[in-house]
Amino acid sequence: MRPITGREELELFSRLPYALNGELPDDLATGRRRPEWMWVALRGDRLLARAAWWSRPGSGTPLVLDVLDLDDDTPRPASLDAGERLLRTAMAATLAPGSPPPEYSRLVPPDWRGDAPSRQAVENRLAVLERTGARPLVERLRLEWRPESPLPGTTGRLAFRPVVDAGELVSLMALVLDGTLDAHGRADLTRMSPREAATRHYEDELAQYTSSRDWWRIATLPDGEPVGFVLPAHNGYNAIIAYIAVLPAHRGNGHVDDLLAEGTRVLAERNVPRVRASTDLGNVPMAEAFRRAGYVAFGGEINMTWS
The missing domain is CATH 3.40.630.30 (Gcn5-related N-acetyltransferase (GNAT))
Incomplete structure (x- = not known):
């Protein structure tokens, strides 16, 4: 269990799939992430789990834990154990002692509860968080407007x-x-x-x-x-x-x-x-x-x- 050494290990860190993988190179380049905030759990060359924090450019303090992933091909008990050990080790080395860890954020598909693999993957990651003392706060809906849609109209009252x-x-x-x-x-x-x-x-x-x-x-x-x-x-x-x-x-x-x-x-x-x-x-x-x-x-x- 260790942080990555730098950009040269982004390929290793990105072996586990997640929606934010494509943003990682630019995040490192702009200072939103630091190698010492990006941790991996390895058994030989196999990536068992990973965790990473994000912050605003130039900030020396992690703002949110937004990456926590497990190797879903590993049996569940061993996978959860690896994730918990990694997260506890990474938090102890990365975060200031005595203060609550930053909030955790997980992006999920809109139908994640209705898709068995997605549901299992999400629930496994949340279980790791709960083992370290985290509790659910809220689930949010993410929405998008695109220019091909008409602009919403107004009543003219305001x-x-x-x-x-x-x-x-x-x-x-x-x-x-x-x-x-x-x-x-x-x-x-x-x-x-x-x-x-x-x-x-x-x-x-x-x-x-x-x-x-x-x-x-x-x-x-x-x-x-x-x-x-x-x-x-x-x-x-x-x-x-x-x-x-x-x-x-x-x-x-x-x-x-x-x-x-x-x-x-x-x-x-x-x-x-x-x-x-x-x-x-x-x-x-x-x-x-x-x-x-x-x-x-x-x-x-x-x-x-x-x-």
Whole structure:
């Protein structure tokens, strides 16, 4: 059990199939990954398991564990044992002692529960995580809009203006946590105030995007009262709807459709090849809004946490 030595061992690391394999070379080149964060468990030349963390370019701290794979041809008990030993060894050597490990993220096919091999593969990996003390947090739906689809229409009821003050945006973010269906937001509220949670979300994620903040929009009624906001962005891989929300006082009026239409339009005008988004599987209203806007589900994501 050891980290890879560098780019020259990417072929070894990539012997186990996964959706992120194609991104690994560029991630190493841009500093999103480091060889010392990419671990393998070997028996001779056979790759039994692997694990890797991701972070933002230039960061010295792993942000998310997004690769954990097993050799599915190895009998299940031995495979799980190898995965657990690798993950425990890698965490001890890679992560700062005394703090919870970063969240785990697993991309899954949209029908993974209905396909026996996919289901077994996913459940094996989650079992390894659970052995180390992780617990399920949420499953998310991943969606995509493509330019060949028509732009979603608007009702014309709302006006849109750019976000000119980060403080105003953070205040709105704190307000929308009231009654949120987002599992990450609900988890944050068990540990901190809405303002603290909003500030953390802004500083740790939204402020880190290198795409223009001129794309961000606050929606208002004709009299200027804020109704919600939508934050189109680019995460270094794809154009995305980074955050979309309606204020509690204005929910249930269909405003999310206009917000999503505006965010999609902003990105479509940049001639992006696709716009991606995600929402919790349990957030049915938001998932339906994406579908009305022409977004198609192409996969899922399972998040687990040690906190």
